[in-house]
Structures are given as structure tokens and as C-alpha cells.
Amino acid sequence: MNIFKTLSLSTLVLAASLSFASAETFTKGTIKKLDTKAGKVTIIHEALIDLDMPAMTMVFRADEEIMAKLAEGNDVEFLADRVNGKLTVTALK
DSSP states (O other): OHHHHHHHHHHHHHHHHHHHHTOOOOEEEEEEEEETTTTEEEEEEOOBGGGTBOSEEEEEEOOHHHHTTOOTTOEEEEEEEEETTEEEEEEEO
């Protein structure tokens, strides 16, 4: 019976550590350019902590819903991730 308790506890600890590993950090940036037709946005951003990338200016993909909320010159806080190998804005704050 003790073996099952130990396994259950181990599973719980593993699940908790995985949830922390997938924590998402919002990044501050400024919209430099929008290409709505191509679904791309250029952002001058601070370091992307979750992607281990320094501050720089980069082009990201974004879906229509996110693109509709953006405007050149606006300051934003966003989440970015690799989606199908492409750097993509996945959420806005």
C-alpha cells in the first residue's frame, strides 16, 4: 500500500513541476510595423524570458483577432511562443 502512496505523491510532484515549467511571462514591447495581410507584426521588445532571447526588434506571426487589437506605435504586453516553428504572439495583456 505504501508503494501506491509514494507513486501518487511522485506523480503529483511531477505534475506540479511541469506546470511551473510552462509558466508564461508577458513581455513589454512597442509595435513598430503591422502587415495585416501577411499576419505579421514587428515588435521592439524586451527580453523574451520564456524563449531565452535578448531584447531586440523582431517579426512575429499573429492571428486576425490579435492583429485587430494592435496599432503601430502602441506599447503592448504580450506572450510569444513557437507555433509550428514560427515565433507567434499568442496573447495580449
